[in-house]
Amino acid sequence: MTEQYEVIVVGGGAAGLSAALVLGRARRRTLVVDAGEPRNAPAAHMHGYLTRDGMPPAEFLAAGREEIARYGVDLVRDRAVDVVPGFTVSLASGRTVRGRRLVVATGLKDQPPAVPGVAERFGRDVLHCPYCHGWEVRDRAFGVLATTPMGVHQALMVSQWSKDVTFFLHTVQERDLTDDDLRRLAAAGVKVVPGEVAELAVEDDRLTGVRLADGTTHAREVLFVAPRAEPRTDLLERLGAELRETPFGAYPVVDETGLTTVPGVWAAGNAMGFAEQVVNAAAGGYRAGATINGELLMTDLDATP
Numbered sequence: 001m002t003e004q005y006e007v008i009v010v011g012g013g014a015a016g017l018s019a020a021l022v023l024g025r026a027r028r029r030t031l032v033v034d035a036g037e038p039r040n041a042p043a044a045h046m047h048g049y050l051t052r053d054g055m056p057p058a059e060f061l062a063a064g065r066e067e068i069a070r071y072g073v074d075l076v077r078d079r080a081v082d083v084v085p086g087f088t089v090s091l092a093s094g095r096t097v098r099g100r101r102l103v104v105a106t107g108l109k110d111q112p113p114a115v116p117g118v119a120e121r122f123g124r125d126v127l128h129c130p131y132c133h134g135w136e137v138r139d140r141a142f143g144v145l146a147t148t149p150m151g152v153h154q155a156l157m158v159s160q161w162s163k164d165v166t167f168f169l170h171t172v173q174e175r176d177l178t179d180d181d182l183r184r185l186a187a188a189g190v191k192v193v194p195g196e197v198a199e200l201a202v203e204d205d206r207l208t209g210v211r212l213a214d215g216t217t218h219a220r221e222v223l224f225v226a227p228r229a230e231p232r233t234d235l236l237e238r239l240g241a242e243l244r245e246t247p248f249g250a251y252p253v254v255d256e257t258g259l260t261t262v263p264g265v266w267a268a269g270n271a272m273g274f275a276e277q278v279v280n281a282a283a284g285g286y287r288a289g290a291t292i293n294g295e296l297l298m299t300d301l302d303a304t305p
Contacts, residue, residue, distance in 0.1 A: 002096045005031045007292055008089055010080045010235060011105030013038045014278045015269025017064035018285030019103045019292075024071030026293040031097055032068065033089070035079040039107050039270055040278065042123025047132050049279040060278070080106075083235045087264065100264070101292045104235050105285060107270040108249070110227035113147050115170075117200030117207075118225060125207040126200075126223045130154075132277070134161035143210050143220035144190075145197060146172040150247065151226060152181045158224050159188040166191045166218055168210060193218065229274050239265055248274035257291040258284055266292065 007023050009016045012034025023030040040046055040057045047053050052060060065075060082090040087102040110128070112118045118126050127133045142165045144155040155167040167190050174194055177185075185192055193212075201209035201217055209217045231249045233241075242261040243250040251273055258266040266288040269281035276284065 002088060002098050003031075005029050005074075005097060005099045006296060007031075007101045007103065007289075008033065008087065008097055008099035009103040009105060010089065011103075011107060011269065011271065012036070012065070012075065013061065013105060013107055013269055013281065014064070015107075015271070015276070015281035015285035015288075016103065016105035017061070017068055018282040019105065019266075019268060019289035020068045020073045020075075020285075021064070021071065022286055022289030023293060024068050024073040026289075027072075028293060028296065030068075030073045031099070032073060032075040033078055033080050033091065033097075034075060035106075036077055037107075037109075039110065040123075043132070044123070045136075046278050047135070048277055049282075052278075057278075080235060083238055085239065087239075089235075100296065101266070102264060103258075103266045103268060103285070103288055103292070104233075104252075104260075104271050105268045105281075106232035106235065108232055108274065109230040111230055112227045113145060113170075113225050115145065115197050115199065117202060118145075118223070121200065121202070121207060121223075122225075122227070125221065126225060128225055128227055129277075130158045130161055130224070134158065137222045138162060140164070140221040141219060142166070143168055143218065143223040145210075145223060145225045146170050147226055148172065149176050149181075152177060152185065154224055154226060155190050156184055156188050159190055162222075163189055165189070166193055166210075166220065168197050168212075168218075169194045170197045231274075232271065236260060236262075236265070236267065236271075241265060241267075246274065256287075258288040259291070 006028045007030045009032045079092040088098045112122045138161045142162045196213045198213045211217045229248045242253045252260045268284040
């Protein structure tokens with residue numbers, strides 16, 4: 001038996017919960033399908049969200065789930081595995097649900113560089129976002145691992161939080177750096193080290209250095225990396241949503257409210273872009289929820305004789 005909802009929200013992170021909160025308060029029968037895999041799960045705290053700075057991500061999401069429940073929103077811990085126009089969503093448990101509108105807030109998965117030790121320490125002393133964690137590790141000995149020429153930008157950015165920054169070229173060749181790159185790195189006081197990184201040095205469960213393939217070790221306390229983003233766009237692709245290629249993967253083409261090229265389908269949070277922080281994701285979910293409610297209202301009024 002297929003259960004009917006007005007709106008199905010796939011994804012129980014900041015974006016999905018925010019959309020559901022707006023819809024629940026608007027008295028819309030709403031279901032949130034949450035696989036329980038938030039992008040920021042490796043982090044002990046989230047930052048940059050006014051009044052919630054430093055709050056553990058799990059605590060933030062638990063509070064959000066409690067809030068939507070107060071407005072009658074249903075939440076199921078399950079995974080959406082298929083969707084067809086209509087929108088009938090098949091869940092991993094075997095359950096099927098149908099909604100008049102669909103919000104895809106499935107986020108993305110970060111794949112850290114394949115250097116021994118990096119994945120194990122990701123979110124602790126191996127980081128990717130200075131805005132998220134820079135203040136907490138300020139003035140320590142930073143390393144930056146280059147996996148693309150874009151690593152230069154990351155090395156320059158983190159120099160705001162420490163004056164001791166070493167840029168490990170790793171798989172990037174020195175010839176790939178432009179004159180402007182080298183000039184800016186020098187101006188920022190960033191030390192450039194060629195050679196492939198072999199592994200991280202760890203003692204007493206803390207990062208102590210970066211070891212190169214030639215055996216030399218550079219003492220470092222924090223390492224910034226650029227993970228490869230894997231947008232979770234399977235459901236959008238199944239519905240035929242148009243995607244756009246970016247340096248961080250393929251994301252859906254959306255308007256200012258998050259509406260995709262498929263009528264009735266919205267994307268929010270990291271499902272629509274790599275750089276959506278928690279505060280951005282929550283705002284995007286709010287816009288999507290409010291827009292959907294208004295659209296449903298006008299659709300129903302126009303259909304009334």
